[in-house]
Amino acid sequence: MPLRSPLPCLLFAICLLSTSLLGQDIVVKTNIMVAMRDGVKLATDLYLPAENGIEKTGRYPVVLTRLPYNKDGAKKLGMYYAANGYVFVAQDCRGRYASEGVWHWMTDDGKDGVDCAKWIGQQPWSDGKIGMIGTSYVGGTQHAMALEGTPELTTVIPVDAVSNGGAQSMRNAGAFEMRFWNWIMLNAAKGSVASQDPATAAMLKEMVDNRHEYLKHLPLRPGMTPLKHAPEYESWLIDAMRHGANDEFWAQNNILENADSYKDIPVYLVGGWYDSWAGNTTANFTILSKTLKSPVYLIMGPWIHGKQAGHSHGQVDFGPEAAIPDELAWRKEWYDHWLKGLDNSVGKSAPFATKVRLFVMGTGDGSKTEKGLLYHGGQWREENEWPLARTRLTKYYFTSEGHATTTPPSLQKSATSYTFDPKNPVPTIGGSISSGDDILLQGAWDQRGGEHVWNWQKPLPLSARNDIVVFQTEPLSEDLEVTGEVEVKMWISSTAVDTDFTAKLVDVYPASADWPGGFDLNITDGILRARFRDSLKKEKMMTPGEIYPVTIRLYPTANVFKKGHRIRVDISSSNFPRFDVNPNTGEPLNANRRMETAINTIHHDAEHPSAIVLPLIPR
Structure with a gap:
């Protein structure tokens, strides 16, 4: 008979036989099979404070990680936190590695997390308080437990965390x-x-x-x-x-529509401008900071997914100050405050001085580093809210000559059309990406092909393609800071009943001794599938030739476009394999048998003033 209780005492006793010692101060107990409410047992490792190789008596706060990536990889975390007065618990998610059951995308992680926390709270070494740690899916398991209102859960630090899958970052x-x-x-x-x-x-x-x-x-x-x-x-x-x-279908971890269900606990949200979950990280902060009475913090760096200890990503260096070199110590500071009640730097000094900490990119000199990277640079800034209250939303209108200007269009008719062939999609070169191993480049890249781009091998700039429409400013007369949520509001039409429109914001470096051809630096991007132009809840096909207003939501950013640079917007209809390619046929998603070439049109006249809306921050 499978064990049904979340506290299988006999099973726990058997696991004591496999205890191993990794030093004088820590005892490790591996593969304790903890039963969930349905009898499925999940493999769990414990790292406990010890003295002279013997487990200490007493009750301790717990740092918990629930992950699909093999709990054996959490040894570094376990050793660190156990040596600093915590019990560390690592558990393989259902159906992964040593755990029983069938894996499903996050739908079991809320209830399994509740059962795991209940088991922890009943152990003699637990003081009943749990803080959670982890990135990506493992950040998502934190959100899942918070949305379930887990009684023992005391604080979370979700890094680049899975959430709001139907709005952005999964279905975008x-x-x-x-x-x-x-x-x-x-x-x-x-x-x-x-x-x-x-x-x-x-x-x-x-x-x-x-x-x-x-x-x-x-x-x-x-x-x-x-x-x-x-x-x-x-x-x-x-x-x-x-x-x-x-x-x-996307209800799991839908914080935007279920913030009232999120447990009222201190939350530290960590994200990066080049991370795949950046848009949801800032969106979660905006809603949770208004919903929870407990403090909600946000830090956004120039990082790619899970790389807060680095300061160069892709072909760009943001300067050593961009990195958080000791990724464990600052988390310990947070746990010490909320789990142990210590009066420390939380709420007093960086990275906890204010509720919002942002790295504003782009203040470097643009030189080439010793490693051959563009020195884009940047600096940290403390803020109190997101979006920033002093933001000035400014439209840069598109023109038939390829300009982006703050002057509204006056022409009665003006439009730019291009051919979108889904059999020849625009290749992805960098961006807000994770899990891109071997098929996607993450982070900041010159928008130029080469051997590093598997589907754009020649050293040609993407702007040379006829299916990309470029709109750009004149060289800037002064520095301009863009910090916040970015949108492109356009008027479009198509020969197809359904198609995509993509937008990419680019910081165009002028030619220099280090970069004779300049450097087209991707800052952020986004997409819209036309059948969802009016609502993400319900699809509606287009009438070929009819003009529609659409909004493309780009990922958030913070970047200084320096004097002499250009602000550029690339409009197209594909960005592959960052996004799946629309076949233009209107067939059910991922079930098409055909592909059709579409003629897509951007309208930019007085009646249809297409523009990018930039959140400018006054100097």
Whole structure:
């Protein structure tokens, strides 16, 4: 009979036999199988304070991580926090690595987290307080437990965390972020139940090794690839790629619509301007800081996913001050305050001096570093809210000559059309990306091809493509800071019943001795699938030739466009494989058999004043 109680005492006693000592100050107990309410047992490791190799008596606050990436990888965290007066608990999520059950994308992590926390609270070494740690999916397990109102949960530090999947970062304005196609491919092949069989593991690895080829043969169809041997992964991915509407399918971790369910605890949200969850990190801060009585903090650096200890990402260096070199110590400071009640730097000094801490990029001199990177630089700034109260939303209107200007258009008719061929999509070069291993470049890059871009091998700038429409300012007469949420508001039409429109904000460096060809630095980007132009809840096809207003939501940013630079906006209809490619046919998502070339049009006249809306910050 499977154990049904979340406190299987006999099972715990058996696991004591596998206790191992890793030093004088820490005792580690591995693979304790903790039963959930449905009897499924999840593998759990403990790191406990010790003295002379013997577990200390007493009750301690707990730092918990629940992860799908193998709890064995949490040893560094466990050793650190156990040595500093915490019990550290690491648990494999359901259906992953040593845990039983069937994996599902986050839908079990709220209830499993509640059961795990209840078990922790009943242990003799627990004082009943839990803080959580982790990045990405592991940040998402924190949100999941907070949304369940977990009684023992006392504080969370979700870093680059999974949330609001139907709004942005998974389904992005109706388009699918292909990094999750990549995530499934990679993780079905390691840590899944299927991968434990050597023959199946070999088939899945072969699939992983040929991902570039599979990308050429989308859409993904049930049972037609080796992914069928990991059915729970195939099922989720196909459903996710087919499900564009932001409805109950994406309900898990939907903080924006369920903030009232979020437990009222101190929250420290960590994100990066080049992280895949940046838009949701700032959006979560905006709503949680208004909903919770407990303090909610936000820090946004120039980082890519999970790389807060770094200061160069892609082809760009932001300066050593951009990094948080000791990623454990500042978290310990937070836990010491909220779990142990210590009067320390929280609320007094960086990175806790104010509720919002931002790294404003772009104050460097643009020189080439010893490593051959662009020195874009930047500096930290303390703020009290997001978006900033002093923001001046300023429209830069598009013109037929390719200008972006603050002068509204006066022409009665003005439009730019281009051909979008879904068989030849615009390649992705950098951006707010995670799980991009081998198919996507993360972070800040010159928008120029080369051997580093698998689907744009020649050293040609993306701006040379005819399916990209460029609008840019004249060289700036003074520095301009853009900090906040960025939107492109356009009037569009198409020969297709459904198509995509993409937008990318670019900081155009002029030619210099170090960069004779200049440097087209991507700052942020976004997309809109036209069938979701009016609502993310319900799709509606277009009438070919009819003009529609649309809004493309880009990821947030903070960047100084320096004097002599240009602010550029690239408009197109694809950005692959950052997003899935729209076939322009209007067929159900991820179920098309055809592709059609579309003529897409941007209208920019007096009646249709298309523009990018920039959040300018006064000097």
